[in-house]
Amino acid sequence: MSSIKIKKEVADKIEAICKSFNNDASELINVLHQTQDYLGYLPTEAQEVIAKHLNISPAKVFGVVSFYSFFSMVPKGKCPVAICLGTACYVRGAEKIVDAFSQRLNINVGETDKDGIFSLNTLRCVGACGLAPVALVNGQVYGRLVADDVKRIIEENKAKFGI
Amino acid sequence: MHLLICGGTGCTASQSLEIVDKFKAELKANNLEDEVQVVKTGCFGFCEKGPIVKVIPDNTFYTEVTPADTAEIVKEHIIKGRKVNRLLYLDPKEKEHVSDSKHMNFYKKQIRIALRNCGFINPENIEEYIARDGYAALGDVLANNNPTATIDIIKKSGLRGRGGGGFPTGMKWEIASKNHADQKYIICNADEGDPGAFMDRSILEGDPHSIIEAMAIGGFCIGATKGLVYIRAEYPLAIHRLQVAIDQAREYGLLGKDILGSGFDFDIDLRYGAGAFVCGEETALIHSMEGQRGEPTFKPPFPAQEGYMKKPSNVNNVETLANIPVIINKGWEWFASIGTEKSKGTKVFALAGQVNNVGLIEVPMGITLREVIFEIGGGIKDGRKFKAVQTGGPSGGCLTEKHLDTPIDYDNLIAAGSMMGSGGMVVMDETSCMVSITKFYLDFTVEESCGKCTPCRVGNKRLHELLDKITQGNGTMEDLEMLRELSHVIKDTALCGLGQTSPNPVLSTIDNFWDEYVAHVVDKKCPAGQCKKLMQYVIDPELCIGCGKCAKDCPVSTIKRTDYIAPGHKLASMEIDQSKCIKCGACQAGCKFNAISVK
Numbered sequence: 183m184s185s186i187k188i189k190k191e192v193a194d195k196i197e198a199i200c201k202s203f204n205n206d207a208s209e210l211i212n213v214l215h216q217t218q219d220y221l222g223y224l225p226t227e228a229q230e231v232i233a234k235h236l237n238i239s240p241a242k243v244f245g246v247v248s249f250y251s252f253f254s255m256v257p258k259g260k261c262p263v264a265i266c267l268g269t270a271c272y273v274r275g276a277e278k279i280v281d282a283f284s285q286r287l288n289i290n291v292g293e294t295d296k297d298g299i300f301s302l303n304t305l306r307c308v309g310a311c312g313l314a315p316v317a318l319v320n321g322q323v324y325g326r327l328v329a330d331d332v333k334r335i336i337e338e339n340k341a342k343f344g345i
Numbered sequence: 346m347h348l349l350i351c352g353g354t355g356c357t358a359s360q361s362l363e364i365v366d367k368f369k370a371e372l373k374a375n376n377l378e379d380e381v382q383v384v385k386t387g388c389f390g391f392c393e394k395g396p397i398v399k400v401i402p403d404n405t406f407y408t409e410v411t412p413a414d415t416a417e418i419v420k421e422h423i424i425k426g427r428k429v430n431r432l433l434y435l436d437p438k439e440k441e442h443v444s445d446s447k448h449m450n451f452y453k454k455q456i457r458i459a460l461r462n463c464g465f466i467n468p469e470n471i472e473e474y475i476a477r478d479g480y481a482a483l484g485d486v487l488a489n490n491n492p493t494a495t496i497d498i499i500k501k502s503g504l505r506g507r508g509g510g511g512f513p514t515g516m517k518w519e520i521a522s523k524n525h526a527d528q529k530y531i532i533c534n535a536d537e538g539d540p541g542a543f544m545d546r547s548i549l550e551g552d553p554h555s556i557i558e559a560m561a562i563g564g565f566c567i568g569a570t571k572g573l574v575y576i577r578a579e580y581p582l583a584i585h586r587l588q589v590a591i592d593q594a595r596e597y598g599l600l601g602k603d604i605l606g607s608g609f610d611f612d613i614d615l616r617y618g619a620g621a622f623v624c625g626e627e628t629a630l631i632h633s634m635e636g637q638r639g640e641p642t643f644k645p646p647f648p649a650q651e652g653y654m655k656k657p658s659n660v661n662n663v664e665t666l667a668n669i670p671v672i673i674n675k676g677w678e679w680f681a682s683i684g685t686e687k688s689k690g691t692k693v694f695a696l697a698g699q700v701n702n703v704g705l706i707e708v709p710m711g712i713t714l715r716e717v718i719f720e721i722g723g724g725i726k727d728g729r730k731f732k733a734v735q736t737g738g739p740s741g742g743c744l745t746e747k748h749l750d751t752p753i754d755y756d757n758l759i760a761a762g763s764m765m766g767s768g769g770m771v772v773m774d775e776t777s778c779m780v781s782i783t784k785f786y787l788d789f790t791v792e793e794s795c796g797k798c799t800p801c802r803v804g805n806k807r808l809h810e811l812l813d814k815i816t817q818g819n820g821t822m823e824d825l826e827m828l829r830e831l832s833h834v835i836k837d838t839a840l841c842g843l844g845q846t847s848p849n850p851v852l853s854t855i856d857n858f859w860d861e862y863v864a865h866v867v868d869k870k871c872p873a874g875q876c877k878k879l880m881q882y883v884i885d886p887e888l889c890i891g892c893g894k895c896a897k898d899c900p901v902s903t904i905k906r907t908d909y910i911a912p913g914h915k916l917a918s919m920e921i922d923q924s925k926c927i928k929c930g931a932c933q934a935g936c937k938f939n940a941i942s943v944k
Binding site: 214 | 354355358359392393394395538539540541542543546547578579580616617618619620621622633634635636637638639654695697698699703704735738769771773777782785786789792795
């Protein structure tokens with residue numbers, strides 16, 4: 183608990199989030215959602231601040247963060263790529279799309295490229311099964327994908343970030 | 346005149362919101378904005394052909410509409426009264442355009458109860474819900490002031506939990522009503538975790554008020570004044586629509602203190618999930634709502650005795666709740682007249698995979714798989730052969746050709762080695778490898794296991810390793826026996842529903858596709874050609890003209906020229922050295938003479 187290294191404004195914001203839930207430990211998941219919305223991820227330092235305000239141990243906060251797949255402890259790229267691996271997408275060849283992105287971006291699933299632009303993840307069903315296989319790139323849904331589309335999608339999004 | 350445009354997740358992903366804006370602009374440009382109303386509705390279900398635009402009152406059903414088509418629809422259909430033929434649904438068998446959705450095979454056999462308002466009303470407008478008998482059931486229940494009688498109606502209707510278990514809803518309510526406490530809770534489970542099922546999301550996006558109404562009715566019956574919806578954070582649109590609906594209901598006095606002057610207080614709050622499949626299990630869900638890790642605990646005590654914050658709680662699934670107001674309005678006799686002896690009413694399925702008409706369908710219990718896949722679903726994609734259909738998600742199993750004529754209900758599916766689950770229905774054709782699919786499900790279970798009990802945490806991992814070994818071509822017959830034995834041990838000893846059902850995909854594929862497992866293990870072949878390690882790229886010497894492109898494309902230089910010259914060719918054919926081949930497929934992708942195939 184002694185080694186909180188985090189900017190004061192960030193710590194203050196997290197304190198405000200905790201306070202908006204009355205520092206109630208049973209609201210931990212909602213607190214984590216809002217903190218992740220704010221920071222983009224949940225670094226251990228932020229978890230320690232939350233633990234302090236909700237009066238629970240950092241271990242408990244970490245236990246919850248690591249349990250749920252929605253929470254991330256690594257920062258995502260500016261342009262997150264998430265490929266649906268729900269069953270509908272899987273049987274329509276989603277794995278090939280994952281491979282294609284991984285090859286083109288030269289990163290593995292769960293990693294961010296060295297410029298911090300693209301990060302690659304998989305997710306379970308966005309519910310657009312009619313468009314399977316589907317990828318979410320920077321919040322936009324790309325459907326009915328084949329491996330050959332991947333190059334175009336990456337170039338398109340690179341252009342958006344001026345690369 | 347009304348223009349209904351689908352605003353569900355699938356159609357909005359293909360620009361349906363721009364279509365709404367375009368229509369509004371076009372109508373304005375033609376001074377028709379007062380004559381024609383543009384309504385953004387919930388999901389129509391026919392996601393394969395989205396975005397969908399429906400014209401009321403003539404029921405014209407336009408498919409795959411793009412923003413560029415809006416001008417033509419306004420000019421031709423709305424102004425001149427001529428349908429735009431090229432946007433109508435083309436029946437693949439009859440090769441004719443079908444204009445009215447009622448005559449489309451996709452809709453003909455459907456009975457829409459839970460989805461009654463999806464695609465008909467604007468979900469963000471409470472008055473449209475009220476105009477379709479919304480909140481009438483709540484009014485009735487409160488006016489009669491007899492919770493026991495209402496529970497009795499639900500019991501007699503035969504409604505069973507649609508989340509997967511199939512426990513009778515009326516009985517659940519009765520148990521919760523009999524436990525006395527100063528505070529009780531009614532909880533809506535909207536943590537739809539089965540990959541490939543999206544009915545709960547569609548109901549919340551398309552008809553959120555039906556859930557609010559049903560929760561209020563349930564709350565009144567069991568004596569709960571507080572409702573909680575546990576909803577996936579991954580469903581931002583559903584969260585938004587539900588929140589709008591809750592606010593509107595409060596404004597209309599349908600939530601809050603003294604509802605409709607009855608003296609009954611009831612309100613609803615949202616709780617967000619954070620991505621954990623196990624949280625669909627009641628006790629895990631409750632722990633998650635309390636801000637803890639979503640780990641299940643042993644039952645009893647059941648949530649009805651000791652649930653959220655140690656108070657009696659009743660957990661119902663979204664689809665179950667969506668049925669409640671209709672049962673009250675139309676009577677239990679009507680509901681019980683639909684379906685089979687032990688499974689009443691309808692079930693919503695998310696039809697997906699290698700089938701022509703992917704979408705959300707609601708069919709009466711007792712319909713056969715054949716009707717669902719070949720009539721509603723329009724058969725298998727690209728004319729390939731049906732192989733299997735997976736129901737029940739990661740907890741279910743695969744059904745085959747021999748099950749096609751089995752009437753679908755809770756008990757028949759379990760007898761066939763699968764289960765209803767939440768209603769995912771993934772169709773597979775001959776190109777799907779059943780061992781790989783099973784591995785895919787185990788991959789999911791291993792990732793989603795909470796780790797609390799050993800059979801699930803370690804057992805599923807071992808199952809996954811065995812399956813991986815088989816797909817790599819290193820499996821033995823002993824491994825197959827081990828798969829079976831281990832599956833039974835996990836089923837018998839795991840703590841919660843997740844572990845007890847996770848070996849189902851293994852057992853059902855071993856039972857139904859034993860030959861395919863044996864082919865992987867003994868012949869070291871993958872009949873579907875999906876397992877990379879078991880594939881061989883082969884050059885047909887008769888078709889190969891010897892251009893040598895494949896040798897140039899090969900990243901590991903494993904393709905060499907032979908000394909065989911096929912009749913009619915000038916150059917000797919090429920050959921792949923299998924011992925060095927890394928199976929990348931570059932040679933096949935580059936061959937212009939279709940001389941390279943996978944064996």
